[in-house]
Amino acid sequence: MDVLSHGLWGGVVFGRENKRAFLCAVAFSVLPDLLSEGVLLLLVLLGAEGMPKFEGRHPNITEFPGYAQGFYDFTHSLVAFGLVSAAVCLLLRRIFRPLLAWGLHILIDIPTHSVALFPTPFLWPVSDFKINGIGWASPVILVPDIALLIVVYAIWVVRNAAGKSRACLRWAQPSSWPRWFGFRGVRRRSWWLVRKIRKITSFVPPR
Numbered sequence: 001m002d003v004l005s006h007g008l009w010g011g012v013v014f015g016r017e018n019k020r021a022f023l024c025a026v027a028f029s030v031l032p033d034l035l036s037e038g039v040l041l042l043l044v045l046l047g048a049e050g051m052p053k054f055e056g057r058h059p060n061i062t063e064f065p066g067y068a069q070g071f072y073d074f075t076h077s078l079v080a081f082g083l084v085s086a087a088v089c090l091l092l093r094r095i096f097r098p099l100l101a102w103g104l105h106i107l108i109d110i111p112t113h114s115v116a117l118f119p120t121p122f123l124w125p126v127s128d129f130k131i132n133g134i135g136w137a138s139p140v141i142l143v144p145d146i147a148l149l150i151v152v153y154a155i156w157v158v159r160n161a162a163g164k165s166r167a168c169l170r171w172a173q174p175s176s177w178p179r180w181f182g183f184r185g186v187r188r189r190s191w192w193l194v195r196k197i198r199k200i201t202s203f204v205p206p207r
């Protein structure tokens, strides 16, 4: 799948809690491609030995030297993902949710890459088995992918807006009025105001 779709899927599935979680999930979604195809592209640009020529076409992973293929094998292996996730889980003593976006990246890539262009080595190093999927650039994959992303993000935005308006309505309900206008509420806010005024008036500027 393309990098942008990976980032958007990872963010919406594993990063809905807050902005930080979203950005973290997006990062773990795009890292498998940046640390593999990104590194391969960099090596080509740097003129590393044994690298294939692009010349109007995208070379397949098998045309790269073995050590370069290793980047793609590691970042697109469910075995590597499982081992790294287990290690992180043991270290943190909890599941680090944004990291799961890496696993989602591999699962999305398996059916959206053909053997002709970067098939997903999801069982590396246990097995060399790869699925001959449909390349993500095909409209059969790209059109439903964009449509689904639009639907999922629209649902997320509408749900967020509904949640915020529900919170506003809760404050407007008569049952919450004593909290604001009751004796205790007024006393609490008055003391808060007195403390603020005291703090401001007792401020002595440094000489």
Ligand SMILES: [Zn+2]
Pocket (backbone or CB within 6 Å): 001, 032, 033, 076, 105, 109
């Ligand atoms: Zn990928």
